[in-house]
Amino acid sequence: MKGLWIGAATAALLAGSAQAKTLTVTPGGDAQEKIQTALLDAKPGDTVMIAAGRYELTDGISLDVANVTVKGAGADKTVLSFDGQKASGEGFLITSNKVTVRDLAVENCKGDGIKSKGVDQITFRNLRVEWTAGPKSTNGAYGVYPVSSTNVLIDNVTVKGASDAGIYVGQSKNIVVRNSRAEMNVAGIEIENSYNADVFDNVSTHNAGGILVFDLPNLPQMGGHSTRVFRNQVVQNDTNNFAKKGAIVGDVPTGTGIMVMANRDIHVFDNAIDQNQTAAVMVVSYTQSYDDLTYNPLPRDIAVHDNKIGKNGWAPQFPGGEVIAKAMGGTIPPVVWDGVTNFTPKGMSAPVAVKVHFTDGPVADLHFAAPGNVFSAKPEVKPTLDDGPIAEPKPVVLPKAQTGQ
């Protein structure tokens, strides 16, 4: 009887594996048609294997089938080249749930690199997304770009040369960015308008800004919160900001280590932050006009502690930076906060409480009267600024069944 049961189980397993198949694409011929056809033919459970080689694509490719893994032979072996791209806003677009993209490279997309829109469970693993001519404002905007997605894993990904953010997670929930490398982008890693993100064990270097956590108004998902940025190396971010003016990251001063704009419950700890000429950590309000009454432009409940902070802030690249640095003894202190605390959202009678826990001092409190109100600044440097401990967001847990973990 026992044997029979095992037999049945084996048969079920075999049936399962017989259904899930691998569609292999090899170099040569019409790469566009071959890869796209495989992405269209894949059924849930299948793997699209793109064999080692270089594939010249003329248009974006896209996947809209759930539960599919797209796999190359390695980030240095399977190269999807978009040098000759004639259309589409990105190289590779994913719009279906439970997808893993791994072990391949995407080069020189005219727009974004690899984008997922509205996906639950998206894994980007062992990837290289690169603009090979180095930092140029004509490069595509984002390298790895999950947006409006849930359960996002970005692991061991390298992005170089993005004219906006190398790794950009927008309007998403439950996010892990780890073991990745961002180099020579305007922003290395950016978490924007997102809820619950863990960003750890990454290297962000030679960008204009290392790691950004932003919340912007007038978007379907706002009120970014609960991001932990820890154990990252944020070093020598020294590439001149090469973004076009219209991009919000165009406002990030060259040589910014970590920047938190708006948001609540952001914790920055155990990072090594060194050789960033503007500042190690900046905590600032959103300063542009907006007309979304539900938006709070202030950073609230922000903790910066136990980071290993080297030499930073010796030549700040924001307007008036030189004067401010001089007033503070020649260099910008490790943590700079605009000090705005008096924002009262529409419909409320008193300002929302703002707590900070900045124990990596000294800390510059600029005491702006309002977001971006530079002229009202009353800079003050203190050893620390501490309203007491702030509860750390719980670690992000991805679904056990998520593929590619």
Next chain:
Amino acid sequence: MKRVLAALAAIVSLGTASAPAQTPDGVDLKALMSETPAPTLSAYRIFTPEGPNHPNAGVTPYALNTPLFSDYAEKARFLYLPPGTHATYRAEGALDLPVGATLVKSFAYPADLRKPAEKVRVIETRLLIHRKRGWVALAYVWNDAQTQAVLKRAGTRVDVAFTDAHGKAMQIDYRVPNQNQCKECHSLSGRITPIGPKARNLNGNFPYAEGAENQLAHWTRTGLLTGAPAPDKAPRTAVWNDPAEPLEARARAYLDGNCAHCHNPKGAASNSGLFLDLEETRPVRYGVGKRPVAAGKGAGDLVTDLVPGKPDASIIAYRMASTEPGVMMPELGRSVTHEEGVALIREYIAKLQAPAAR
């Protein structure tokens, strides 16, 4: 065993699908409904054997007040409804179309746009078929002889040459979309949906063989549509290039037809927060004073989507004028600039009043 039976059943059903339908020469509804798309367009008998300019019986031509610009291609649109079914009127969004309904759109170029009826080359015919489980998009590409169109699920590119309305020679690297790209535009909350046949965009005259008639009235009279009010009681999209209509109505109609398939709260560009559908009434949502979010280099050196009075400072006009992938909008469906469309939007922005200070 079950699987073998299922496979047999599938083969049998395929067999019946390719067998002649009840009306031998009519549209083959079974072929349209088959899960396996036909490799050639002729299998559906949407057109008679005479070719793409000859719709079969039961296939009704229609036009939109303001269509999407597609590299100056001329478009011929047709609606097929299964016998005994009808569309149901909806004031907002596309008409409610029954299972089996098929929307047919051919893209064609006359050799000279100034002589639109002469030397017309049909490039592709796209189908949007309403199956039981939802809409399916398919694109068929015509051969040079115009005798056969074959399925191209992965899309393709076709070299097209024509003379434009100003007598200028044009060369276009025409893109037939892949199946997913069809959905990128035809998508609401991730499901494929028709865009064009909204009551308001159909609310205009069509030159039928028996004379011009309002399409909503004609469809109602011929039993294709139920529930529609009289045309003058139904909403109506302005005709973008009719100078007799108000400028703002034409511009908003153009943005609706060319941008809102993605730029709406349920579309592919929902994350942008820029909503260009005609139903949107909040100025910041349709771009006035709105800063871009994830436009990256697409914004150029501009910081606002739409600046009243200043087309040169408005990202919308900048991206409409561009032909550079990653900058140009729409992202799909064009490779050249729609000069007349850009001119309309620039004029609209130039004359737009800034909203009153709050």
